[in-house]
Amino acid sequence: MEPYTEKVMDHIRNPRNVGEIDDPDGVGEIGNPICGDVMRLYIKVEDNRITDAKFQTFGCGAAIAVSSMLTELVIGKTIEDALRLSNRAVAEALDGLPPVKMHCSALGEDALRAAIRDYMAKQGQQLCVCGELDCPCRPECEERERTRERAHAAAHGIEVEAPEDSPATAGGSTN
Numbered sequence: 243m244e245p246y247t248e249k250v251m252d253h254i255r256n257p258r259n260v261g262e263i264d265d266p267d268g269v270g271e272i273g274n275p276i277c278g279d280v281m282r283l284y285i286k287v288e289d290n291r292i293t294d295a296k297f298q299t300f301g302c303g304a305a306i307a308v309s310s311m312l313t314e315l316v317i318g319k320t321i322e323d324a325l326r327l328s329n330r331a332v333a334e335a336l337d338g339l340p341p342v343k344m345h346c347s348a349l350g351e352d353a354l355r356a357a358i359r360d361y362m363a364k365q366g367q368q369l370c371v372c373g374e375l376d377c378p379c380r381p382e383c384e385e386r387e388r389t390r391e392r393a394h395a396a397a398h399g400i401e402v403e404a405p406e407d408s409p410a411t412a413g414g415s416t417n
């Protein structure tokens with residue numbers, strides 16, 4: 243594996259914004275089903291702007307560095323700008339990640355989306371799974387996301403629980 247950049251090593255050794263926010267406005271927790279790593283991100287929002295972000299990540303060095311850099315990048319951003327922050331941009335801010343570790347950066351983007359979705363829900367607004375605030379094709383996006391998750395799980399041999407009203411669960415095993 244290619245070595246980590248200086249910036250990645252710096253964030254692994256001295257991660258910024260580690261911990262929990264008391265009384266957060268949004269919390270997002272995402273797990274990587276393949277490696278089992280988990281990231282929890284807390285955000286504080288004032289006037290549509292993220293004023294604080296903290297994380298707890300149980301995972302590899304790349305996941306820690308991504309979480310740390312992500313919090314630095316989102317603090318001060320509006321919700322709309324934070325939604326535009328991609329895992330690629332976080333990896334670039336770290337001067338890159340080894341290709342085999344790029345999937346670790348997805349944890350950060352997904353946790354950020356989840357935290358913003360939680361914040362929006364508390365405001366009575368629903369963030370579409372595609373990341374758009376006012377998405378006109380929400381059902382299609384949700385179906386596309388379910389298809390993507392099923393394909394991802396199947397590719398890795400992970401069993402996914404079918405929704406309760408799915409025919410797949412009707413009369414099925416109780417194990």
Ligand code: FES
Nearest residue numbers: 277279302305346
């Ligand atoms: S190996 Fe699991 S997030 Fe990096």
